[in-house]
Amino acid sequence: MKSNRLLLCIVIALAYCECCYGQWLEISNVKLRDEKTELAGPKIIIEYDVNDPNITESSPAYVFVRYSRDGGKTWRLIPTDGLQGNGFDMVDKPGHKQIIWWGTEQTSFTDVNQVKVRVRGLAMARIPAGKFFMKSLPGGGRDDSKEITPEPNLSLFYMARCETTVSMYADYLNEVGAEGAGWNSRMNNSDRCGIVRNEDHTYSVEPGRENYPITYISWYDAANFLQWCGVRLPTEAEWEKALRGGIYLDGDDTKKKPNPRPERRYPWGDESPNEGGVFRCNYDGEEDGFAYTAPVGSFSKFASPYGVCDLAGNVAEWTLDWYSTSHHAGLDGFRMVRGGSWMAVPAACDAITGATQLPLKESSIMGFRAVKGSPTSLLNVEYRTPNIQ
């Protein structure tokens, strides 16, 4: 029958919808429906609204969707290669969004009412493809696998405008942390990390700490959180380009917007963080207004040319890069950390100063942020904390 060819059945389910607040972008009216087609198999349609007026082409939202088919016990990331529509990955306009989820296994739900989805959005900055000045190189020893040239050319990538926050991490823990994943013993002091682990193994944020950067996070914790989102840590080169800007801020494809200070020392320019009695980032001491970490974006006036906040100071940030692979470490080598911190002297909050840390280190001065860009193959790596007795 003709009608059977077109659409056998449309099931509109008032599916479980869940909005995620805190430092995720506000996403509302999440709806899920199951459409069964005769030839193309089942598909799920997810609709939602994202109304943040700050979402633009240069400041898009990274939207990812996680689903559960067992009533919310376990959750998985929906792979973007099975999605169509205007509401996933980089979303560059606010409004009503639709995602069509094609798939064979995941979408063959016996009862769509049992399916739950969570849609989350992260504010990003677009960093166009092109050359920039890598001034930190060749400081310190680095892995041979890294291309090191004075003017490296990076392809397009997106970086989170803010450091990952306590509220984001607590949200993550509530999805994955029932068995203790993502949690470490140093977090048990909630004064330190800002998250309380409740007796029923749920997690709540200490009131007032929602917008502070998450700390006491090992490299593995950071990598796993980001993999959960479908993104990754920045490389050192990406981190430095996001801070300084490319030689052309609009990228090398158009070259219409030269960077006025392509060799700048800090995100805002060359002035020291406290020059002239103006406090441009969160470094050691209280004169900048913060004795410890500051809520992310507190110094947004002094963001990078792309609008990325707190690259200088607040918390130093894990990067994807190794320092070296074997010397001294014996464990997993050292990873590079960039950006200075609330405990660092102002000069250490510049574009070139880095520090090495063993990836197991959990510290009050280290956090991280997300990047979406190549090489995405890194997303397939399983980051497991070494079992050290």
Next chain:
Amino acid sequence: MKSLNRRQFMKGSIGAAAAFAAISQSPVRGANDKVIIGVMGLGGRGTQLAEMFAQRPDVEIAYLCDADSRRFARAREAVEEAQNKRTKLVQDFRKILDDASVDALINATPDHWHGLGTIMACQAGKDVYVEKPMAHNVWEGRKMIEAARKYKRVVQVGMQSRSAAYAKKAKEYIESGKMGEINLVRVFNMMQHPRQKQAADQPVPEGFDYDMWCGPAPKLPYNPGQRWLNQWEYSCGPIPGDAVHQLDLARYLLNDIPCPKTVAHAGGVFSLKDGRETPDTQLATYEYGPLTLMLEAALWTPYMKKTPAEIRDSDLFPNWPFSATKIEILGTQGFMYVGRHGGGWQAYDAEGELVRSEYGRQGDKEHQDNFIDCIRTRKKANADVEVGHQTVLLCHLANISYRVGNQRLEFDSKTETFTNCDQANKLLKREYRTPWIVPETV
């Protein structure tokens, strides 16, 4: 937006006055007194040592010092978290030496500062934990011994393998004679180092006292692409910097054999041709009469692995053929593998049958315990300055043989000079840069 304060995170009181209350110095600390320590050099190892000592209930880290103030944060965070107390941050280590409340200095600087930093600390009445390799050159090592003895100071060298319990058991097994006469010992140090990057000299970054960092060494143009570890002016080289641990463990197992009669070196820069001065391949043969010690080391062997993390403090052994830091002891009646980093040891009889195995644990804590104990008792430390000198001497001899064209050199242990090569004797001591001069009379 000031809803947080540091106390929420550090828990304890960190009032400056309380934190820096002076404790009167005494020659021997009472059992209940904390040992007050300053840490000089806040690189990876210095920060690690600062954190480990800060976690001890019998120690207070009062100072953190580095010529590069950009390094303060990492070490300070680790120390203040551990001891719930603030530390003083200084770029000039003489401020630590001037403080009478300080008992000891941890010297974890690059090699070129080990000697003078230790000597000045001894002169100031401080005990010293100095990282390996203990001295930049042979002459300097002897002056460190003289200073320690003259000022009656405890000097512990950071060669912690000899403090591990499994090393003592291995030593006892060898001394039991079950392996027969030990005629050959092979020490391995096979690593994977990155190439250093070629780049132009750069301005010295703000916050970095580069003149102080250079100290006794020449003030070469600032070029972070040239790693100090690969430059003779600042370093004994990356191979000695690590192999010195196994060399010291081997010396310990052989009852601290005195220095060899000859050294012959083979090797050079074979793989990492990146402008480095120090070799990436070092094969050294030391003759002691009936005993020959061989060092086999390289920086380009990715398949060779240091004792993995999961083995270091557990009941497991390394995969010996690919163990990067093993020692092989060959006797007339038996053979022994010994691993560094808690790798344990295994002994075989003349038939090649495994006859004894001992798992290991790393010796860091025992080594630090020993240092603190010696500060109180005034005994010599496990890796006393004389031990440190005799071990690093092996590194210096190999390097000097290499630097004079891989010549076989004969060494007189009494005069600590070479008897067959004037050119080699010129490399026993460095030129010191004013005002950072090691005096003839310490």
